[in-house]
Amino acid sequence: MSLSLCITGRAYEITYIRMTFQSIRPESFAIYKRTSKDGAWVPLQYFSSSCESTYGHSSRELITIEDETKALCTERFSDMYPYSGGNVVFSTLEGRPSAWRADQNKALQEFMTATDIRISLDRMNTFGDEYFGDPAVLKSYFYAISDFAIGAR
Template identity: 35%
Template sequence: MDEPLSQEFHVAYVFIKMANSPRPGVWVLERSIDNGETFQPWQFFADSIGDCESYFGRESLQPITRDDSATCETQYSKIVPLEGGEIVVSLLNNRPSANDFFNSTVLQEWTRATNVRFRLLRHKTFLGHLMSVARQDPTVTRRVEERERDVVTI
């Protein structure tokens, strides 16, 4: 479904809970302020600092110094948990004007959105050859089979 929210919102947090697959490997949380005509990155996600740099550039690794800087996060692309993983993105925390939102037009603009999307750049592989048979996780086979049926072309 690719419909606009039909109005403008100020988004402080985005909460994502995965179903029966791991969190994505490399992806971008994006927003539109023109009802989906164009999108801008809010937050980058990758497996490693190296992936952050190669996919999103060295500047994505810099600490937040502006209210409208998009940075790269690595903690939400880990393979564990294999399902039910949660991703909590705060669009306000650690911003210079976080404690003075109503007096920062830059931060107010940063949180404004008519559309939100997730652009998946690389899915998470299961690294089946590294999984221990001794763990005998019966859900691994089910997840692999379901993942192979639900291939997403980006």
């Protein structure tokens, strides 16, 4: 399942994305961007308690100055607690070595620029109920996002 937001046909520099879940947060989800209507979706950030097997990235990767625009995977925000009201915050410049001079760094400016944002909700936190295979129990799970904010300029 995914949630896509078109930002009024104009490109913006995204500074942060914040979501508040009224349901349990997903176990695995990702934030993507694109820079034109028909352009490819490019990952900005992955969130998962199983980064390696779900997205092919280690949760221990670091951003280096040579590759400041790569999407990382973090286990942060993929826990099911709290059951309601859990926030997810992504800052495009957090942890990037040249963040303090992003206005002079063309690669970081391109990394931050988007016309559309997509949140891909890839795997639910289910207390392990998928292993029991009871369809009635699995149908009781859902995603609910009560607040979605994007900071941009």
